[in-house]
Amino acid sequence: MTPVEIILSNWDAVVNAYQETKSWQMVYDRVPALKEIGSSNTLKNQGTIIHETMQWIHRYGGNQDKKEHGAKQKKxxxxxxxxxxxxxxxxxxxxxxxxxxxxxxxxxxxxxxxxxxxxxxx
Structure with missing residues (x-):
C-alpha cells in the first residue's frame, strides 16, 4: 500500500490522535499501522495534504446545498x-x-x- 492509502485507511484514528495531540510525531507513535509508511515526516507531509484536500472538498464540493465553486450566482x-x-x-x-x-x-x-x-x- 502507498503512504496515502495507509493514512486514508486509518483516517479516523489519525484525525482523533491529531486532535488530541496537535503533533504529527505523536500521531505516528499512537497509530501502529502508520509504521508501514516509513517515517513521521512522510505522515506529516501526506497527512497535511490529505487534510487540506478534504477541507476543500467539504467546503466546495461536499455540500450540494451550497453554491458550486466558481458557479454563477442568481441575480x-x-x-x-x-x-x-x-x-x-x-x-x-x-x-x-x-x-x-x-x-x-x-x-x-x-x-x-x-x-x-x-x-x-x-
Missing amino acids: LNISGWSIQQDQKGYYRAFKKIGGKLRGVYLGRSLEGAEKKIESINV
Missing part, C-alpha cells in the same frame, strides 16, 4: 440595488447613484437588508 435585487454574496457568505448591495457606485454592507443574512438599503435611499 438578486432589492429596491433597485444589486445584491452580491462573496465567497465567505457576506452580502453587499451596490447601486450607481449620481454617477458613483455606492456599496452597502448587509451581513451574513438578508434579514433587515431592505431597511438598511432604504436608510441609504433617503
